[in-house]
Amino acid sequence: MTTWHLLLDDSVGAADGLALDEALAARHRRDRREMPVTLRLYTYRDHAALCGRFQHLEAEIDIDACRRTGTEFNRRPTGGGAIIMGAHQLGVAVCAPAPVAERPRSILRRFSEGVVAGLARLGIDASFGGKNDLQVEGRKIAGLGLSLDGGGGLLFHSSVLADLDIGFMLDVLRIPAAKLGSAAVGAVERRVTTVTRETGRDWDGKALREVIAEGFAEAMGVELEPSEPDAETRALAAALVETRYGSDEWRFQRSPQADATGTAVLKTPGGLVRLYVAMSGDVVKSALFTGDFNQLPPPLAELEARLRWSAVDPDTLTRLADQAMPEGSGLGVGNGEIVTLIADAARRARALAVAAPNRSGSCYFPEPTREGSPP
Amino acid sequence: MATVTVEGFPVRTEFSYDLTHHMWVEELGGERVRVGMDALGLETSGTLAHLMMVEVGTEVARGEPFGSLEAEKYVGPLVAPLSGTVLAVNADAVASPSLVQSDPYGAGWMVELSASDLEGERSGLVSGDEIVTRFAQKVTEYRLEGVLAE
Numbered sequence: 001m002t003t004w005h006l007l008l009d010d011s012v013g014a015a016d017g018l019a020l021d022e023a024l025a026a027r028h029r030r031d032r033r034e035m036p037v038t039l040r041l042y043t044y045r046d047h048a049a050l051c052g053r054f055q056h057l058e059a060e061i062d063i064d065a066c067r068r069t070g071t072e073f074n075r076r077p078t079g080g081g082a083i084i085m086g087a088h089q090l091g092v093a094v095c096a097p098a099p100v101a102e103r104p105r106s107i108l109r110r111f112s113e114g115v116v117a118g119l120a121r122l123g124i125d126a127s128f129g130g131k132n133d134l135q136v137e138g139r140k141i142a143g144l145g146l147s148l149d150g151g152g153g154l155l156f157h158s159s160v161l162a163d164l165d166i167g168f169m170l171d172v173l174r175i176p177a178a179k180l181g182s183a184a185v186g187a188v189e190r191r192v193t194t195v196t197r198e199t200g201r202d203w204d205g206k207a208l209r210e211v212i213a214e215g216f217a218e219a220m221g222v223e224l225e226p227s228e229p230d231a232e233t234r235a236l237a238a239a240l241v242e243t244r245y246g247s248d249e250w251r252f253q254r255s256p257q258a259d260a261t262g263t264a265v266l267k268t269p270g271g272l273v274r275l276y277v278a279m280s281g282d283v284v285k286s287a288l289f290t291g292d293f294n295q296l297p298p299p300l301a302e303l304e305a306r307l308r309w310s311a312v313d314p315d316t317l318t319r320l321a322d323q324a325m326p327e328g329s330g331l332g333v334g335n336g337e338i339v340t341l342i343a344d345a346a347r348r349a350r351a352l353a354v355a356a357p358n359r360s361g362s363c364y365f366p367e368p369t370r371e372g373s374p375p
Numbered sequence: 376m377a378t379v380t381v382e383g384f385p386v387r388t389e390f391s392y393d394l395t396h397h398m399w400v401e402e403l404g405g406e407r408v409r410v411g412m413d414a415l416g417l418e419t420s421g422t423l424a425h426l427m428m429v430e431v432g433t434e435v436a437r438g439e440p441f442g443s444l445e446a447e448k449y450v451g452p453l454v455a456p457l458s459g460t461v462l463a464v465n466a467d468a469v470a471s472p473s474l475v476q477s478d479p480y481g482a483g484w485m486v487e488l489s490a491s492d493l494e495g496e497r498s499g500l501v502s503g504d505e506i507v508t509r510f511a512q513k514v515t516e517y518r519l520e521g522v523l524a525e
Contacts, residue, residue: 053450054425079424080448100395103419103522104449131421132448148451150440255425256469282473283424309422309447311473 004220005035005227006213009042010206014072015245016237017044017091020229021155022077022244023237024095029151033097039114039216039224040093043205044085047071049172052080053147054255054280065172075251078145078157080132081286084169085159090205090212092158098148108132108146111156115142118208118215119160124198130305134158138301139193160212162203163196187288190296191304257281262349266341269332273300275341277307279349284310287342299325303338312346314339378480381507382514384414387480391500393456394513399480400456400500406493408457410441411484412475415513419522421447423472428453428464428486435461437496441486444472457496459488 007024009017024038049061049071057075060082066073071084085091094111102110109128116134119126119141126142129135134142145157166188169175195203217224229237244250261278271292278285287307289300296304303324310316321335321342329338377388390399397416401409417423428442435441440452441461465484468474475483490496501509517523 052445052448054427054445077450078448079445079450101516102520103517104446104451105419105421106520106522108449109521144448146449146451148449150443150452150454256427257425257472280424281471283422285424309424311422311476313477 002220002222003036003225004216004222005038006224007038007040007042007227007229008209009040011045011087012042013045014048014050014074014085015241017042017048018050018074018076019237019240019245020233021093021095021157022149022240023233024093024229025147025149025153025155026151026236027233028095028097028153029149030097031151035230036225037094037096037222038227039213040091040095041209041212042091042093043087043089044091045072045087047084047086047168047172049073049082049084050076051082052145053077054079054257055082056254056259057252059259060174062172062174069168069172071172073251074245075253076145076147076157077149077155078147080143080145082173083143083159084164084172087206088161088163088165088204090160090162090208092156092160092212094154094156094216096154096156098152098154104146104148105132107154107156108144111146112142112144112158113219114216115158115160115212116215117219118212119195121211121214122195122199124195131308134160136193136198138298138305139191141193141195141198160205160208161192161194162205162208163194164192166192187290190301259285260349260352262345262347262352264341264344264348266333266337268329268337270297270330273331273341275345277342277345277349279312279346282311282350284308284312284346297330299327299329300331300338303329307342312343314343317342379507381510384418384510384514385480386413386506386510388506390480390506391456391497391502392506392510393454393499394501394509396454396456398454398456401484402493403487406459406490407462407487408459408490408493409484409487410456411479412453413510414479415510415517417476417479419517420444420449420451423475426453426469426472426475426485428469429461431461431464433461434491435459435488437499453485455488456500457488457490458492459490461486462489463487 051057051060061073126134132144133140142160147155166185263276266273273291276288284307287304306320306324317339397413423446425445435455437458441455442453
């Protein structure tokens, strides 16, 4: 049976944690493959706010709130949106040789099976869904990300929500739910779940490690051997802290694509519906429907998920709306009107991106803009 | 100029391809080549959100990155199909990666290179009569893996 190394860490700093992941992946580049695949299960020191590889950090993370709360902030090498990590979120990293012919979607799905199998041991039925998330009945329980470096090293990331302090997250990440007042926590709870919530027991990241490790062993068909980073890996990680993760040049790096958000409103027989979209260039990074309803109608929740990482041309929007709402939105308007709502919000975002390129939203929500305040 | 559809994906038959990394090469005359990503590579990466490219004047080696992309939480390299020096970067594609997806073989080109060993490295690319067959094989492979919908 193939053996993987298993590394366990607790309370790591943001720069150190990210640097060790990248160093471990670098050990699998084509010119230096002399160690087994590594599964690293770790927690960050309370707290770390981490934006995705190409996000604009200041647009996603409230730096003042971080300084006020002692929260570190940094940039991941993997894609996706901003996240909060700490004692109650389990960081998962798989560092391996990049398969030459396997496509990214397949790699993400394959390694996510380790997390799925681990959660299944707790009776949680998570599945690959949305745009590369793990979900339980439509609610996100773990984020996934993947980075392939040019040298042939692979880094798979997952952040598993053992539990989540939603109020803290709303303080530190710049997300519109924070501006929904008393409805903010509920808006997050409708879209996110945790191991604690699903099992009815309190969990933290450290406590989750055993079942996630077992899940990987089962799903990947490997034996896990406890290990420590060797001297070469530690030296590489230290160099990466120095040159990358400890530098403002990396943390505040700007990508060429303009980010912005827009909003639009639609009056329906079912009440007022407002949509926020966060765009990165021409692509929707996240979407949030709010309105005069107690529960987000399931067709709109489905559409939110499908809109993430989609283009906004009319054909794509129509196809996504029809897939998400085959029997209509439930609001007494046709799918065409919902498509127009999305196109309007996207158009406004792109207009703002030209005027003032800034933010694109967290992994959960986009940010409302000056065009209007949430209902 | 000939574009054919192979298993639902457009393919330009006068281009050469690195089908491992899904990059195409158009020879523009002399050592100058234009490089982009093929439609199958784009479909199996997901919607592009970000592109970054090296600067003009950078020397790149075949198989090494000339830039990187982000698509649906995946960050990965854009792999050079030939060695050479970057002569031009498509600023329009960098500013709006959706251009790559809407017109991968035309306005969505990525870089132009002065190839340093075109004669020697050309044989490593798929071209001519092989293109359609090899492209179709890739589509079948990806469908079997579940990367592409049936």
